[in-house]
Every structure is written in structure tokens, then in C-alpha cells.
Amino acid sequence: MLPTPSTSHVCFDRVYEPAEDSFLLLDTLSSSSEAAFLQERFSNAQSTPPLVLEVGVGSGVVLAFTAANAKRILGRQDVLTIGTDINSFACQAAAQTIRTAITEHGHGKTISLDVVNGDLASCLRPQSVDVFIFNPPYVPADLPDFARHERYNGLPDGDRKTTFEQDSYLLELSYAGGEEGMVVTNRMLEQIPEILSTDRGVAYVLLCAQNKPEAVKQGIRQWGTGWMAETVGSSGKQAGWEKLQIVRIWKEQA
Amino acid sequence: MKLLTLNFLTCAIKTCKSAPSSFPLHPRDASLEVIETDLNLPFLKNILPRLMWDELRVITSELGLPDLPPTPPTREDLVVAAEDAAVEGEESEEEASQTAKDLHRVLLETTVKEGKLVCGNCGHEYKVLEGVPNFLLPGHLV
Ligand SMILES: C[S@@+](CC[C@H](N)C(=O)[O-])C[C@H]1O[C@@H](n2cnc3c(N)ncnc32)[C@H](O)[C@@H]1O
Ligand SMILES: [Zn+2]
Numbered sequence: 001m002l003p004t005p006s007t008s009h010v011c012f013d014r015v016y017e018p019a020e021d022s023f024l025l026l027d028t029l030s031s032s033s034e035a036a037f038l039q040e041r042f043s044n045a046q047s048t049p050p051l052v053l054e055v056g057v058g059s060g061v062v063l064a065f066t067a068a069n070a071k072r073i074l075g076r077q078d079v080l081t082i083g084t085d086i087n088s089f090a091c092q093a094a095a096q097t098i099r100t101a102i103t104e105h106g107h108g109k110t111i112s113l114d115v116v117n118g119d120l121a122s123c124l125r126p127q128s129v130d131v132f133i134f135n136p137p138y139v140p141a142d143l144p145d146f147a148r149h150e151r152y153n154g155l156p157d158g159d160r161k162t163t164f165e166q167d168s169y170l171l172e173l174s175y176a177g178g179e180e181g182m183v184v185t186n187r188m189l190e191q192i193p194e195i196l197s198t199d200r201g202v203a204y205v206l207l208c209a210q211n212k213p214e215a216v217k218q219g220i221r222q223w224g225t226g227w228m229a230e231t232v233g234s235s236g237k238q239a240g241w242e243k244l245q246i247v248r249i250w251k252e253q254a
Numbered sequence: 255m256k257l258l259t260l261n262f263l264t265c266a267i268k269t270c271k272s273a274p275s276s277f278p279l280h281p282r283d284a285s286l287e288v289i290e291t292d293l294n295l296p297f298l299k300n301i302l303p304r305l306m307w308d309e310l311r312v313i314t315s316e317l318g319l320p321d322l323p324p325t326p327p328t329r330e331d332l333v334v335a336a337e338d339a340a341v342e343g344e345e346s347e348e349e350a351s352q353t354a355k356d357l358h359r360v361l362l363e364t365t366v367k368e369g370k371l372v373c374g375n376c377g378h379e380y381k382v383l384e385g386v387p388n389f390l391l392p393g394h395l396v
Contacts, residue, residue, distance in 0.1 A: 045296070045300075046300070047300070048300050048301065048303050048304045049297055049300050049304070051262060077294075077296070077297075078294060078296050078297035078300055078301075080258075080301075082259065082262060084389075086390065088383075088386065088388070091386050092384070092386065095385075095386075109294055109297075111258075111294065111297055111362065113256055113258060113259040113262070114255045114256060114259045114385070114386070114387070115386065116255075116259075116263070116386065116387050116389055117386050117387065117388045117389065117390060118266060118387075118389030118390055119266070119389070119390055119391070122266040122268075122389065122391075123263050123264065123265070123266040123387075123389040124263065124264070125262050125263065125264045125277060126264075126271060128262050149390070150390075150392075153390070154383075
């Protein structure tokens with residue numbers, strides 16, 4: 001078992017606490033079948049360092065794990081990581097989680113770029129991402145009212161503490177996914193063909209049963225020739241249904 | 255925010271992406287901080303083909319940093335030539351050249367602590383606060 005990064009410095013009143021979904025991502029990325037898939041794509045020591053992007057880093061546990069175990073997962077140490085989150089408190093927390101994990105377990109070798117406060121992957125250069133990871137807000141629940149975002153995304157002027165309303169808003173951002181829990185994920189899926197590198201890009205996206213994963217995968221396969229979507233990890237079987245699953249999205253070269 | 259990060263970022267406004275002038279983002283009113291980190295020579299060698307060298311030169315010159323050479327270094331430029339390196343019988347690790355050290359300093363140790371990043375196409379200014387750039391647009395959040 002690879003060690004789980006420490007998140008003991010993170011305040012879970014306003015940043016998503018690692019849960020079953022986070023751990024399913026860790027397990028899937030480090031499974032022998034995914035490591036084999038990824039190493040075939042990336043382990044050539046002379047090729048350029050792959051860029052790993054996680055959108056919605058939260059505490060940073062997933063990206064920190066990937067960074068610290070880059071050798072085991074991607075077959076190389078010279079990996080670049082970058083993260084984004086809509087919640088600025090998550091950005092600060094994740095940056096520290098990643099820093100600590102790389103020094104403690106990654107022999108300081110992985111190159112962690114920054115954690116950017118932004119919407120999805122909108123600030124990334126097209127075709128620049130080699131490995132994409134997203135554990136989205138996937139619960140079918142009304143999206144929070146974004147009119148409050150600017151006010152709630154930092155500490156109130158002159159104040160040292162967040163308010164209760166502010167914390168609830170920030171946590172809503174981490175789980176509420178709108179209709180069928182798919183509103184944020186659908187916006188992200190639309191960006192994937194544009195941000196992934198054309199020759200070796202691959203994406204991992206978590207879905208829950210209410211997201212209608214079979215239909216989502218079918219939709220991805222219709223993006224065009226070569227687009228693939230397969231379930232590569234799952235947890236929480238209930239009456240024959242997987243509660244959570246990880247879908248791998250990639251394009252087969254013609 | 256590390257300067258290497260700017261190699262991968264562009265304006266968040268959709269219609270800017272196809273405009274060449276939306277990359278690189280231009281740092282303005284930036285306060286810099288140097289945070290030392292270990293030099294990773296294999297990484298530096300492998301990242302060379304991914305660097306947008308001309309754009310990187312624009313950024314360093316706008317920040318008033320020492321000029322980068324007009325053409326990117328080669329892999330060989332990053333290593334001290336074998337005859338100069340101390341050979342002590344056993345297999346010695348490759349030694350980073352001054353060029354490698356300078357590149358490491360620019361890409362990974364020089365960080366923007368506070369300031370703005372400006373899009374050359376639409377003029378939008380993105381703030382950097384405590385080292386974290388903010389790319390949120392009012393239009394995103396609807
Ligand atoms: C379910 S949490 C996952 C957190 C972490 N990756 C993990 O696995 O533990 C979803 C994260 O996505 C972030 N998020 C929600 N909407 C976003 C958006 N539009 N752009 C970027 N991040 C977003 C939330 O703030 C939250 O941190
Ligand atoms: Zn722009």
C-alpha cells in the first residue's frame with residue numbers, strides 16, 4: 001500500500017474532506033492495471049515530462065498522492081503537476097498537502113507547479129494536459145447561488161475568520177452537482193478534447209450511480225473516431241450497482 | 255506562482271484561446287520571491303522541448319530578470335562536460351552546468367507572490383494573491 005498524503009493541516013469546515021470517492025481515485029490510479037496502462041504511455045525516460053492536471057483538488061490528497069508516487073504510477077520521477085479549484089481556501093490547503101507529500105515520500109523529485117484558483121480547466125493552454133483527474137461535485141442537488149462567490153471566496157475584509165454561511169457555501173461547491181449531479185461534470189467533459197494532448201492525453205473522471213454512467217460513457221464515445229470511455233475502478237456495490245466508479249477517457253490513435 | 259506555470263496557462267476567456275496574443279500572460283506590478291528548491295537535472299533536460307522559449311524570454315524581460323539566451327539550451331548545455339567533472343573512479347553523477355542552474359532558478363525558484371497577469375488579447379487582468387493566481391471570471395459562475 002502506498003502511503004496516503006497527510007491532510008492534517010486542512011480545515012474541513014470549508015474544504016472537502018477526503019472520502020470514499022477520493023480513496024477510490026487513489027486506489028484506481030495505483031492499481032496494477034492502470035499503472036501498466038500509464039507506464040506504457042509515459043515511462044520512456046527520454047520523452048518530455050508529462051503534465052498532470054487535477055481539477056477541483058480540494059484538500060489536494062489525490063494530486064499529492066500522484067505526485068509523491070509518480071514513479072510507481074507513471075513510471076518516472078520527472079512529472080509536472082498542476083491543480084485548480086474554485087475555492088481559494090482549497091487552493092492554499094492543497095498546495096501545502098502536495099509540498100509535504102513530495103518532500104516526505106516523493107524524494108523531492110516531482111515538480112509541483114501551482115494550484116490555481118479558477119473554473120475547471122479554463123486557464124490551461126489547449127492540448128497541454130497529459131493526465132487529467134477530476135472528482136467532481138456529483139451529488140444531484142441544487143447548485144449554490146454563485147452570486148455570493150466573490151464575497152465568500154476569501155476572508156472578509158479585516159476579518160480573520162469565515163462565517164458559518166460562507167463555510168456552508170464552500171462545502172456546497174464541493175458536492176452539489178445540479179440536475180442528475182451532472183451539470184459541472186458535463187461542462188468539464190466538454191473541455192476535455194480541447195485540453196488533452198493529442199498524442200498521449202488520458203482523463204480519469206469519477207461518476208456516481210445517479211449520474212447515469214453508462215449513458216455518459218456512450219456520449220463520450222460519440223465525440224468522434226477513436227474516443228474511448230471505460231470503467232477502470234469502482235466501489236460500493238449496492239444491489240448489483242456500483243455506487244461510485246472511475247471512467248478512463250482517451251483517444252486511440254488511428 | 256512559479257514562472258514555469260506560466261508556460262501552461264492562458265487567458266480563461268474562451269474567445270481569447272485562438273488568439274496568439276493571449277499567450278503568454280504578462281506579469282504586471284509583480285513582486286517576486288525566490289524560493290530555493292533542489293535541482294532535478296533529468297527533469298530540466300526533458301522539459302526543454304516543452305518550453306515556449308520566445309514567450310518565456312518575453313516574461314523574464316518584462317519582469318526585469320537577466321536576459322535568457324536567444325535560443326534554448328540543448329541537453330548537453332545543461333551538463334558539465336565529462337572531462338571537467340571530477341572523476342573519482344566510481345560512476346559519478348552528472349553535474350549541472352551554470353546554464354542548468356540559471357534555468358532552474360528562472361523556471362522553478364522565481365515565483366510571483368503578488369501582482370497581476372494580463373492577457374495580451376483582451377487586456378483582462380488576473381490577480382495573484384499570496385502566490386495563488388485567480389482566474390475566476392464573473393461569467394464563469396452562472
Ligand atoms: C468532491 S470534491 C473533490 C476534492 C478532492 N479532489 C478529493 O478527491 O478529495 C470537488 C472539488 O471540486 C471543486 N469544484 C467545484 N466546482 C468547481 C469548478 N467549477 N472549478 C474548479 N473546481 C471546482 C470543489 O471546490 C471541490 O474542492
Ligand atoms: Zn483574454
